[in-house]
Amino acid sequence: MADPFEIQIICSTPGDVSRAERGGATRIELAGCYTTGGVTPSPGTIRSCIAATNLPVIVALRPREGHLIFSASEREIILQDAEWSLEHGASQVLIGGLNAQLEFDFPLIETAIGRFGGECIMVNRALDSTKKPHRNFDRLAEMPIGGLASSAGKGNAIKGHEDLVDWQSRVDFDIYASGAVLPHGAAKMWSAGLSCFRASARHSAGVAHEGRWFEGELYPVDAKRVSYMAKAIQRAIANEEEEEASCGDTV
Numbered sequence: 001m002a003d004p005f006e007i008q009i010i011c012s013t014p015g016d017v018s019r020a021e022r023g024g025a026t027r028i029e030l031a032g033c034y035t036t037g038g039v040t041p042s043p044g045t046i047r048s049c050i051a052a053t054n055l056p057v058i059v060a061l062r063p064r065e066g067h068l069i070f071s072a073s074e075r076e077i078i079l080q081d082a083e084w085s086l087e088h089g090a091s092q093v094l095i096g097g098l099n100a101q102l103e104f105d106f107p108l109i110e111t112a113i114g115r116f117g118g119e120c121i122m123v124n125r126a127l128d129s130t131k132k133p134h135r136n137f138d139r140l141a142e143m144p145i146g147g148l149a150s151s152a153g154k155g156n157a158i159k160g161h162e163d164l165v166d167w168q169s170r171v172d173f174d175i176y177a178s179g180a181v182l183p184h185g186a187a188k189m190w191s192a193g194l195s196c197f198r199a200s201a202r203h204s205a206g207v208a209h210e211g212r213w214f215e216g217e218l219y220p221v222d223a224k225r226v227s228y229m230a231k232a233i234q235r236a237i238a239n240e241e242e243e244e245a246s247c248g249d250t251v
Contacts (some may be wrong), residue, residue, distance in 0.1 A: 008198040014052040016221040023226025033058035035127040056091035096126035104136040118144035149178040156180035167192040183232035190236045
């Protein structure tokens with residue numbers, strides 16, 4: 001039987017995808033330029049990574065580094081990249097942005113739902129950067145999307161997990177706890193009522209050589225870190241089942 005949880009690992013290369021899958025990931029998120037917070041990966045990367053796995057692949061779409069207030073032309077680029085990614089095998093696209101008032105860019109999501117269907121849309125952590133995340137979530141909760149990556153507006157997922165549990169109880173789509181998700185925290189959040197987690201699980205691979213005009217360090221996905229997270233959640237599940245069985249024996 002499949003594990004009753006989801007672990008979405010952020011990858012940038014086919015090698016990352018292979019290590020994430022080997023470690024126990026259940027979903028793959030593709031994002032380029034990890035050190036800048038992730039930008040839209042190239043078509044070649046998307047095709048190669050989708051071909052490298054049978055897991056669902058979610059493509060993160062961000063047309064540039066920097067802030068999340070996108071111009072009209074940048075929003076159209078996001079939508080064009082979404083169309084291309086879904087046509088070439090992506091299960092979902094991860095999108096979102098802000099308007100000039102630092103509120104969530106609902107028109108972008110509404111347009112994407114209209115073009116591609118809500119089940120293909122996963123909303124990114126732009127919601128966490130709004131001035132009033134809870135108010136914006138209330139509106140998002142009424143939309144037919146496929147998922148949300150969030151920390152409930154907090155600095156990391158563990159700080160926001162109680163709000164995330166509440167949010168998850170109010171919607172049909174999955175909420176992926178996001179932001180510095182580590183094995184112990186994932187286990188704690190499972191016990192609190194969450195079952196979907198999103199993490200980078202990377203480590204520094206050092207510098208093969210010192211680039212003269214560019215950064216030489218790499219941060220690949222670490223299969224062991226993915227495995228530690230999966231095993232931590234599995235232990236939390238096993239402990240919960242043992243407690244339930246113990247309570248049943250005493251009745």
